[in-house]
Amino acid sequence: MRKLLLLSWLLLCSLMVWAAQRSSEDALSIARSFFMQSNSIATRNAADVQLVAVSSDLLNSTSTRSATNGNAFYIYNNAHSAYVIVSGDDRMKPVLGYSDNGSFITENLPVNILSWLEYYNAVYENIKNGKKVFAEPKLLIRKSFPASISPLLGEINWNQDTPYNNACPMIQGQRSVTGCVATAMAMILKYYEYPAKGTGHYFYTSNGVQYSFDYGNTTFDWNNMLPRYSGTYTVEQADAVAQLMYACGVSVEMEYSPSSSGAYSFKVGQALIDYFGYDENLGYIYREYFTSEEWMNLIKKEISEGRPVLYNGASKDVGHEFVFDGYDTQDMVHVNWGWGGVNNGYFEVASLNPSSPGIGGGTDIGGGFIYQQGMITGFQPPVATSSYTSHFYLSKLEVSKNEVTKGENFDLTITEMYNMSTTFKNGQLGLIAEKDGKQSALWNISLGNVKPNFGTKGQTFSNITVPSTLTDGTYALYLATKDSRETAWSRVRGSYGSETQFILTISGNKCILASFGGDLNLKEDLDGSVESLHNLYSGRRGDFKMLLSNKSTTSDFYGLAGVLFITADEDAQLISLAGYTQLELRPGVENKEIKISGNLISNLTEASKGIPAGDYFICPGVQWGEYVYAIGDKLTPVTVNKASGTxxxxxxxxxxxxxxxxxxxxxxxxxxxxxxxxxxxxxxxxxxxxxxxxxxxxxxxxxxxxxxxxxxxxxxxxxxxxxxxxxxxxxxxxxxxxxxxxxxxxxxxxxxxxxPATGIKDEITDKDEIIIYQQPVEDVLYIHTSNTAQMISIYNLSGQELIRQKESGDKKEYSIPVSGLSAGYYIVTLQSVNGNTYRSKFIKK
Missing domain, CATH: 2.60.40.10 (Immunoglobulins)
Structure with a gap:
């Protein structure tokens, strides 16, 4: 799989997030950093930045002055050329507004500016008072599923080399591998054994070479495709699977290579519809736009309804495409990696880290396929009862006014919006107000047809109003799409923490629009600490251990986390975010240990230059929406040494x-x-x-x-x-x-x-009778079986029995403590009440 997106961090960061009320010193530091980092604003020296007003200077009425004895915002001028408005609480955006053309004049402020500042004061008051008046709309899907589903693909275990790649092109005298996208697609096509014949013809050019496939004149030889190719097989059996693999590769414009062929995952859905005749209502979605609960429910819905999930992810090395085809009672998914059965097993969705990656899988130090995750939903032959859901994503949504009266015009600006799924047909884009599950369209336009990964950028729409028919109350206000096949609007989604929807509060004729970035409160809900695992050197790799907690009982965190470096002087400048990892923190998680590695580069000031030698503070940092925030109230002092010589x-x-x-x-x-x-x-x-x-x-x-x-x-x-x-x-x-x-x-x-392995008697080896949860095993071996056990034993590979555990009662789940075992391979045997003995191998970490 090709890695499509680059990981990036915005330079505008909160420097002192660990204190909820932002002091004037903290605010000044943010203002100086903002002016320094702006390409259009020149700052000659620190004296150029002057405080000209705080919220209490400008908002004099009793109703708008802060009741919490703090400032909602600070306003700084940069000489006479620019100004910036800094928030007074670290749970708000650090920078609320700015101008690079003239200073802020406090006398005779226009009514619209005062209204804007009053809005931010109201947001500040709600945050300080802990008010929560809005619940984000959730994806409506069923939440009741079978406790577990055994792997749907069964014995289907294909790979990327011989004979699967026999029809793939030769590159400089070497046969190309099939590519993980083609192998994963092909395994699910074999599961359905559909279609009998393809549809149409397709060709493309890659690196100056044209590739083509005539789908309409190809009959797929399903009967000659073996579930696994090992040992001997006929020419017909090899040709059958090779033909299918090449058909899949051409359909997604595979870039062929003898070592690692690659294609973009977002192309798969439309290829399945256009060339293989699969259900036109299938879709493609990205993990980062759904909550953890929504995402797991979507996976379980697909698998429980008999549909294997084509899934993709990326490590720090490379992207990979694979298949989820089962799940267990612990919400671990069964992964078929497409490496001939190697590493298949149960994994957490947030930590897809096989121990020995196969062809095109990168290295075993890449950190797992935890980045840029996505999946195909509704992957099935045509079904008359299937339904379509449109899926667009949005980077930011802005309105021109934060307070309007009913019927008053305001503008709506979309920063970026793209179709993440298959082709959107003859549909509409609307601004929806939702309350108690009822959707009301304030505005809509025609979108026509939108291809996968296409959309709009930097577009403003005018003459939008709140209609007089909307009653008093609090509404979710968001963009939504509706394809010609849909009866309801589908919310355009933003990533965690992004400002892609609003809270609309209506009281009589007055309407307040407040930006909403999610329920999670970074200051109150997230906590953490970090320590360095060795001495640090400028420009060289640093290895760290972080402990992170999410104290929220309802909201999860999903985003990038790294180590923030802050200068140990009075200016406390943010220098770098070292390393990163994709992080999921479910509600209630405490002290989750995260290993972070990354080169010590000043990536928040001077890109590609090593952090200067000297003393610093470090703390955990996370990306939330557009900004990078410090987490926790503990700063750890470190020294960065100068790296020298060869x-x-x-x-x-x-x-x-x-x-x-x-x-x-x-x-x-x-x-x-x-x-x-x-x-x-x-x-x-x-x-x-x-x-x-x-x-x-x-x-x-x-x-x-x-x-x-x-x-x-x-x-x-x-x-x-x-x-x-x-x-x-x-x-x-x-x-x-x-x-x-x-x-x-x-x-x-x-x-x-x-x-050969010795010393183990001949029990029945049946992987479906003993299912081992995620490997390698740490302190406890968890197994699932369809047979009731009376005795469970663990042997080393020499046949020595190390653990024996008697069982009683009618149950299917068992746990065996193995913390006393050394790291290595072991065999677990299960003696069932019906007299049979089953065995399976596992790895102890």
Whole structure:
């Protein structure tokens, strides 16, 4: 899968989010930072920025003065050329407004400016008083599902290499792999064994080469497609699956390569409709525009109704397409990764991190496919009773007036709005006021047909009014779309914290429009701390551990999190957000441990320059809407050192913990690493490549990050799941120039052999009878079985029984404490009350 979006951070940040009431010193720091970061506003020195007014200076009436003895906002002039309005509470946007053409004049303020300032004062008062008068509209779908669903794809386990890629193009003498998008699509097509024939013809050009497929004249040979291609198979069986794979690839404009073929996920839905005749009401949606509860319910709805979910995500290395085809009682989804069955198992949606990624899956240090997630809904052959839902997303929505009377015109500005799903047909865009589940359209226009990933940018609509027919009360005010196939309006969605809807409050003839970014209160609901795991060096990788909590009982957080660096001087300038990870914090989560890694770059001031050596404070930071915020009230002092010189890596005492393994056992590579030369630090990635003796190339690659300081010895320990059969092998350790590549002389070469697993008696091996929750297992092994157990035992691979647990009662879920076991492979056996014994393998972390 191609990674479509770049991760970015806005420079305008709140510097002191840990204090709810913003002090004048904090506000001044924000104002100075704003002027410094604005391309159109020049700041000669700190003295240019002067406070000219606070809310209490301008709002004199009893009804509008702050009742909480604080300032709702601060106004600063930059000499006589510009001004900025800074909020008085860190739960509001840091910058409420600004002008780059003239200073703020406090005398004889126009009525519209006063009304605008009074609105912000009212927002401030509501926040200070803890008022919550609005509930965000939720997606209406059923919430009652079967407790668990076994994997729908069953034995279908396909991959990207031979024979699946036999029809894929040759590139510089090498056969291209199918691409993960094509493999994931093809597995679900095989599940349905539909269509008999395709529809139409398609061609495209990629890197100067034209690819085409005649769908209308192709009959897919479903009967000759095997669920798994291992061992022997006929030419007809190989041709059948290869033809399907190439058909899928062409339909999404696959960019072919021998190592990793890629395509955009948003193209899949329309391709299924146009060339394979699938239900025209299927859709494509992005994770970031739905709450955690909504998203999980959508997944369970699809699977419980017999539809495998085509899902995509990205790691820090690469994107990947795969299939969700089951779920368990713990809300873990069963993932078929499209790597021939390797790593298939149950995973949390928020942490899709296979231990040994296959073809095109990047590295095992990429952090999991947790970024840019999306999925196809309604993936099925045509069904007469299916229904269509339009899905658009929006970056920001603005109105020209925050207070109007009924019938008074105001303008609506859309920053960016795009169709995230399949082609939108002959539909409308409307501004909807919703109260008690009833939708009222204030305004609408025709949108016509909108292709996937198309939309509008920077468009303003005028002459919008609140009609006299709307009664008093509080409404959700949002943009919505309605395709010609829909009977109700579908809300245009914004990401977490974005300002894409309003609270409309009507009292008589008076209408107040207040921007709404969600129910989560960052100051009150989120808490956290961070610590560095080693000494820090300018421009080099920093590794951190964060603990984060969400004290809200109703609202979740979903966004990017990193480590904020703040100067340890009186100006407290925000210098950098180091590292990032996609973070999901469900309501009530406490002290969730997050590992963060990233280069120490001044990415919030001078891009691509290392953080200057010196003393700083660090704290957790999150992206919420347009801004980056500090989380928690604890600042941790750190020192950033200067990185200097050039280092040479020295590898000594390289060894394997065991040179003779059994099938299924892990391999542990050990070595002592140190530095020579003038450099004082080394922070690189090392790669271990496993070859069969006599083999010239391999895709069995494993990575680890190292951080070594001059004068120290780093004890390298790489625990590798080789996933190889019996035979003789060697492992090379490299300093790869690029991830996924190896060449030149290895740092070391070590030989080992793999023999058959021994000592375990012949029980029935049936993966459907013992389902193990997410692997690797940590402290407790959780299993599900369709058979009632009377005894559960755990063995090592030598056949030694380590744990025996008697069971009683009629139940299907069991838990076995395994915290005392060392990391490695084990076998769990279940003796059922009907006399059968079942076994399955698991990994202990």
């Amino acid at each position: 280092s040479t890596l020295i590898v000594e005492n390289a060894r394997l913990e065991a040179k003779q393994l059994q099938v299924g056992e892990k391999l542990k590579l050990l070595a002592d690493l140190s530095l020579s030369g003038t450099g004082n630090v080394y922070d690189k990635t090392l790669m271990a490549a496993i070859f069969a003796v006599g083999q010239g190339s391999t895709s069995n690659l494993h990575y680890t990050n190292v951080f070594i300081e001059k004068g120290q010895t780093f004890n390298l320990e790489m625990e590798i799941d080789p996933q190889i059969e019996e035979g003789n092998y060697y492992i090379n350790l490299y300093k790869p120039e690029l991830l996924g590549g190896y060449g030149g002389d290895p740092l070391c070469r070590l030989y080992f052999s793999v023999g």
